[in-house]
Amino acid sequence: MSSSTTVRKLQVVSPVPADIDIANSVEPVHISQIAKDLNLSPNHYDLYGKYKAKVLLSVLDELQGSEDGYYVVVGGITPTPLGEGKSTTTVGLCQALGAFLDKKVVTCLRQPSQGPTFGIKGGAAGGGYSQVIPMDEFNLHLTGDIHAITAANNLLAAAIDTRIFHESTQSDKALFNRLCPPNKEGKRSFSDVMFRRLTKLGISKTNPDDLTPEEVNKFARLDIDPNSITWRRVMDINDRFLRKIAIGQGPDEKGMVRETGFDISVASEIMAVLALTTSLADMRERLGKMVIGNSKSGDPVTADDLGVGGALTVLMKDAIHPTLMQTLEGTPVLVHAGPFANIAHGNSSIVADKIALKLVGPGGFVVTEAGFGADIGAEKFMNIKCRYSGLTPQCAIIVATIRALKMHGGGPAVVAGRPLDHAYLTENVALVEAGCVNMARHISNTKSYGVNVVVAINKFSTDTEAELNAVRSAALAAGAYDAVICTHHANGGKGAVDLGIAVQKACENVTQPLKFLYPVDLSIKEKIEAIAKSYGASGVEYSEQAEKQIEMYSKQGFSGLPICMAKTQYSFSDNAAAKGAPSGFVLPIRDVRASIGAGFIYPLVGTMSTMPGLPTRPCFYDIDLDTTTGKVIGLS
């Protein structure tokens, strides 16, 4: 094990300053040094400025024979709107493992969406003395992956409407003539992507001139049913006025008005493809297989049918490489992909995890974060991500806070942007204990996958010893492998050393294989019901629309895909106000969608918005630039 030359221990100040001030007080190491400590050669990464690099997928070929390190996933209890510090805990744990316990470690995080950064939540680089730096580069643009997703998603959207338009104004012959125009010698040919459609249609001819008129019609006309289009445009800005829009109102569009809307970019299926793909060839296949809607005869229409699968791959070819950054204490971080957890599968990418596990090697640690509570992020980590990656985690961490547990115990509502009720600022052991039922269920659910569960109690300044010890006792009673009180927000890695030791022991003492909640060969309904049972539901009810969609996806051959529930992150149930560990409720499935390229079926529980809005006073009021130094001001 080579000794790291970039890891350092922080000098902390109390009380804890603002995140941006802490981030700006530490000079990052040049990222080539971080790469060197991971034994990455310059051939295997591309610099993006001084503090970011893209690690190329080619490094996996080089490290094919290496063994993997330990694989740790960080989830949480059901959160308050303020968040319980999963990102901070993930970073703090890695700073502890790397800077204090002298372990090889890589943190794998999602790239934050820009929407919340300028909206209400602020950034996602951790907090206090446990952060990814440079903070402004982490929260804005990064290396342009989300921009690439936005461009690719909207290229496909434009292709859909334009194709409908052109088919409505041209004959079969004219369409075909334009799709396969003769070259200067008068010879026609199919482009590569067209052969995919021909194969799908069962046409084995290779010369366009050989097609019969009937074959020309089938090939040239996608015959898209506008009412079936599920593909929406995206942008990475919180803009509620684009949730529902009418497009095509210009006179040149000849009355082809259609209702649609924008999602936020990280809700795009392309983001999920990026997170779940395992190679460039796999990404090309997944992008081409994305289903945008149906033909009028009920057949699924794919990106490859529209001819755009290859172009999407070109737009995404650099985005497939994860971005290397660092923590405040100099440990390496791979940032890649960022699907939301409540409306997508909420985990960073498989390729980043695979690269990291090889780089740290046996005895090293890869720590990744799953979004929101363990019923959402960790469930999808296990049942979707691990199924596709083939990787096996050893340990799952569940982050808990006294604040959230009090809320679950019956405390007053916690509202973002409003001061906390005094119940959260004064000792109340009984309230905490009453709320531990939520944590207990998360522990039980997570243990069922075969991993050892460690509870990380993220200590706030208002927490008392009695409250913290009550949580620790409850966690151990619920079956946690260990439960540790952490102060990494205030103390950096030093505050998570005990957690690091507990995680190491948990990883070294795994006794069970990974076990999924459901096999994929069950029907769509049976898989939904298995997940609903883990939420504590007594049953599931399907709307008429959901029934129709399930029947259609099953008929189209997509019933073998895993399930990605879109559910509120604030409760096990569909009712955000039902705190604690609700049970006996019926889970209402309002609609069912599919991300065929990403590879999951997507039931919608209750009402979920895929485009957030902006408040009266968005975060952008505080964000500015010191034009003398170029430093970002007011980024939270």
Add this chain to the structure above:
Amino acid sequence: MEVVIVAIAATLGNLLMGWDSSTIADKMMSSTTVRKLQVVSPVPVDIDIANSVEPVHISQIAKDLNLSPNHYDLYGKYKAKVLLSVLDELQGSEDGYYVVVGGITPTPLGEGKSTTTVGLCQALGAFLDKKVVTCLRQPSQGPTFGIKGGAAGGGYSQVIPMDEFNLHLTGDIHAITAANNLLAAAIDTRIFHESTQSDKALFNRLCPPNKEGKRSFSDVMFRRLTKLGISKTNPDDLTPEEVNKFARLDIDPNSITWRRVMDINDRFLRKIAIGQGLDEKGMVRETGFDISVASEIVAVLALTTSLADMRKRLGKMVIGNTRESHFTFCFMLDLITEMAQETTRALRTGYILVYIYIYGSTNIFKKKTILFCFNHLKPIFYFCLH
């Protein structure tokens, strides 16, 4: 600090050439990266030519320009961002020659200005042994996937790597798209919030008390206060009238010129109606998307001279107007009220109820309920709603 090469490279390139010639006047430094091409006839397609040449690592290109690593950031192996700080370093240097390439009125196919620009620079640098920098616009992605194809020159006169030139580059157009659309979202959201809240509630949210109960203005808010002629620095000191002026932008939706953008050719977004969701409470508005390079922010980027100058220009962009004509509008509204009442009494059919909120300094116009006979007053109905 860093900006795109397109914004400052013209000045930078000339500064670099001047610097070199003034300090090594009698000994022109020989370039180690310039080479002469072996050409094939007939000319292959652009992408095949581009792929047949191995680019030099961009740090070598930078070295030939006497750029130190402190003054540029690598973006992969073949692209780098030249930082604005190099201008400070070269402040005393003289400029080189400055040449602009234009053209006759073109055909739709283009006449080869980009190709000529690149070809000329290849001649000056590779064959005439001159220090030379080419300054080009970043191509939009829309045409790349549409009909025109790329813009890296053509044939044996190209910028390479061609694919990196035509797609993403270093993300500048993506940044423009995000910035433009953040402003667009802020406009509609502000109109929405002003329509649903009182002056006091708006102000309370714009300047919320911190944990110690103290309010403060953020830096950007002082710009608005200055514009309004309010010199107070403590939010609690504002009079109710000042609160109203500060908190209410009172944007006239019909005056909004700011459109959203995206860097994809998408004709179906030329004219759209936004705000059709139920939660947007009927605030539907017609607007549309331009392609990203049509954004005013691209023009700001192209014309700015420094980071401080860019900050000023971005803040000064005008998105529309306030409702200056509210008295006229309210006057017409009174007439319409009377017309509607008369018609209602006469016809008593097809009623529709419309609430119209008017914002101005006079409370009497805060809210009016108008009863319309839809069948007969449809033109007036549409006028009032749009």
